[in-house]
Amino acid sequence: MSPRPKRADRRSRKPIAVVVAVFLAVAAGGWYLVQRDADAEAGTWRTVEVEQGDIRVAISATGTLSAISTVVVGSQISGQVTDVLVDFNDKVEQGQVIAKIDPSSYQAQIEQGSAQIANARASLAQAQASLKNAELDYRRKAELGDRQLVARSDVDLARAALDQARAQVASAQAQIGQQTAATQTTRINLERTVIRSPVDGVVLTRTIEPGQTVAASLQAPELFTIAEDLSKMKIELAVDEADIGQVQPGQRVSFTADAFADREFSGVVEQVRLAATNTSNVVTYPVVVTVDNSDGTLLPGLTVNAEIEVSRRDGVLKVSNAALRYKPTSAEGPVAAASGRGARAGVTDDLRREAAALALAPAQQAAFDEAIAAIQARQEARQAAPAAPSGGGPGFGSRGGGGAPSAAMSSQIRQRMLQRYRDDFAGFRASLDEDQARRWDAAVASLVGATRTTVYRLSGGNPEPVMVRVGASDGTMTEISGAVQAGDVLVTGERAAR
Known part of the structure; x- marks a missing residue:
């Protein structure tokens, strides 16, 4: 009894299997056709x-970190170092004693100077006593001379x-002053035997050891190097002369150091220095960050x-530079015509925006619309006129091929275009307030002054020319604006036929 229902079940499943097989075959055929068309299109462009x-435009440079203020501490006197009270990386405060030099020679000089001052004061007392006696002798002889009781020569001798x-x-008073000044100088040198930190900071280098003799006869020997504040540092970058014109104070700087390869640090351009350096005919300028x-x-x-x-340009349309470099192998008919009109139409559209x-x-x-209408009427009249016998280029500022004007000519063309637009929109501009103007x-x-070029957008399997305005570039991607939008597919080249 049981085998018969099983044969019935198998017979009922056969139509279903046939339907599934047919559906899979149709789906496979459709997928093949779609994939073939996609492969054909992908194989063409x-x-x-x-x-x-x-878009972030950046200039690369290398440099070295250093403290903003570094003080070299030296010695103004000669002598043997008796104590070194700080070491590398020690934090010091202004006025803190960091080293000492043997003061014994200066103490002896002070004692000698004090003795000389005492001797000079004794000489002064002796001279003052002699002066008093000479004054009395002169008075007596002067009175006797007036009465003609002594010879006139005796009066003259008393005056002398x-x-x-x-x-x-x-002379004794001057000698006292001289000895006092010499002693004061020695006292100052004695104070200089105690070397103090001139600033608050950190000891970067120490070049002396206890027992070492320093000689300050020709120049002050360098004993310590102290960084005043390491919480703020600076980088001196060497920027190439081709890029220095783009660098301005206040620009943001990001940098990495090999010691901290997994971190990125930031800074700000503080100063662009004018002291250029020429190394092997490579000119660089120091930029302080x-x-x-x-x-x-x-x-x-x-x-x-x-x-x-x-x-830096945020939220802009951008495309690979390869799309800007692409030019069709044969730009004839409507493609060439579109390239000729694109620059003028592009500027008008940008002015509307x-x-x-x-x-x-x-x-x-209303004033703006009137000016735009006048410009369009002039363009239509120019297009309706017979074409000039000489072939024209793609328009000012374009990156089209063939017959690109020189830099001087391009500048003149831009000046004429700028003056033309100023004249066309003079009435409109007069209606604007100060900020709008x-x-x-x-x-x-x-x-x-913008650069314009033609890109080729893929539409219906065929490229169509579109004039765009070119903006900032980071070397890989370039900002564009015009009759394009995000998601548009632009041609960068042609694939070889299979």
Whole structure:
């Protein structure tokens, strides 16, 4: 009884299996056709997508960390070092005793000077006594001379003796002053035998040992090097002359050190120095970067690899540089025509966006629309006119091929274009307030001076030319703006036929 239902079940499953097999075959065929078309399209073009993100332009340089203020402590006197009271890495305070020099010779000189001062004072007392006696003798002889009781020569001799006694007193007083000054100098040198720290800081180097003799006859010997404050440090970067024009105080700097390979530190450009250095015909300029080292991680003398952020654009459209370099093997017909019109249309579209950002009043918007209409009418009239016999380039500031103007000619073209737009929008600009006018002038100058190029967007399996404005570049990705949006597929090259 039981085998019959099993055969019935197998017969009922056969139609289902046939349906599943047919469905799988159809799905496999559809997948094959889609994949074949995708492979065919992928096999024709190499592409990249337009992305939205950040562009960071940075300049690389190397340098060395050091303390912002470093003081070299020396000795102004000669002598034998008796005590060294600090060592490497010791923290010191201003006025703290850090070393001592044998003071015995200076103490002896002070005692000798004191004795000489006492001797000079005794000589002064003797001279003062002689002066008093000479004064009395002169008075007596002067009175007798008036009565003609003594010879006139005796009066003259008494006057000369008085002057001589006065000179001896002055000489004794001068000798006392001289001996006092010499002794004071010795006392100062005695104080200099105790070497104190001139600042609060950390001892970086110590070049003396107890018992060593220092000689300060020609120049002050260097005994210690003290870093005043290691919580704030500096880096002196060597920046190439080709990049120094982009570096300004206040720019952010990120850097790494081999000693801390897993960490990235930051700083700020403090100063761009004018003292250029020429090494093997390579000119570099020193750039001073200040660094916060509150945690004490960074050490003086470390070599760092730094990047100076000279420009940053956040949330912009960007694309691989390969898309900007691509040019079709044959740009004929509509492609060439689009390249010729793109620059002018691109500037007009950009001007509309800049005007929209100014929050225009109705009257201001009407003035802008009138200026745009006049520009478009002039462009349409120019396009309707017979073409000039000589082939024109892709327009000012473009990266198109063939016959690129010289730098001087490009500058002249930009100046003429800038003046043309100023004339076209003179009425509109007059309706703006001061802040709007300033922003408008900056926008027009930036747009006219911008570089434009043609990229090729893949649409329906075929590339179509699109004129875009080129902005900042980090060497791999470049900012673009114009009739493109995030997700657009741009052609970077053609694949070889299989």
